[in-house]
Amino acid sequence: MWRYDKKLIYPVRVSKPDPMSASIIISQLGGPHGEMGAATRYLQQRYSMPYGEIIGVLTDIGTEELAHIEMISALVYQLTRNLSEEDIEKGGYAPYFVDHTTGVFPQAASGFPFTTAELAVSGDTFADLHEDMAAEQKARLSYDNILRLVDDPDVKDAIRFLREREIVHFQRFGEAVRIAQDKVNARNFYAFNPSFDTKAANRIESCK
């Protein structure tokens, strides 16, 4: 279960509206490398993961991604506050505005709505963990590209925090791969799929 903490994981304080930046940054909410996909991917990979340490990593990083969803949403919200009709047209925000006004809808910068088609829950320990490492690198590169495109130091500060978290998460997933490798056949990591081929993974604890 989860409980809500009424604070952002890192402060978002944007004073200048900028719909152009908002329409780029929104990709990290509902785009192919976005935080909504990250949270969904990690939290849903937990059930087929056989090792406690790695379920812990997936739980904690998945939970942190929920907090990142809120940060990106706060950025989009603050960048589109108090817009005039002229701001909307000049900032290229009209195609978004026509359907969503200034609500925060999970979509890619291209306008493509959030989809789980861009994430994987393969049910294979090593395939899932390598997917996760790649996902962290893809999020990192999207943040790098956002940093190339936006100028506002307040926006950059929040984006830099998120970019650094991707690097830390990549590191933890790398360690998760090593932990999993230590638990399987050292001569052939792929001799079996520990998510599926062992009974221990499917055990339910109960009173005798």
Place this chain on the structure above:
Amino acid sequence: METLDNRRTETRQESAGCSAAMTCEEKKALLREIRVCTFALIEANLFLDTHPDDMKAMAFYREHMAKLERLKKQWEDCTGERFSADGSRWNWVDTPWPWQSHM
């Protein structure tokens, strides 16, 4: 291969407020109490969102917050299992996950 299961048996009985090891049924009953208290807090929290001036609800909420703290401490002292962390080893990663247990 080291599995989750053989490490799960190594839970320790430490310190305060717990004379003997809890039976499985006692653990189940205490967990139920924690769950009931947590759910009461969720309901009170939600009720207070739409009734922010209700002092009776506020008192109920505070009382159950304190009760939950006590129950969680009892669980941790008596079972050696942590909801979050442990002293010598982060045994949060060793105990069963909610979907691995019928408790």
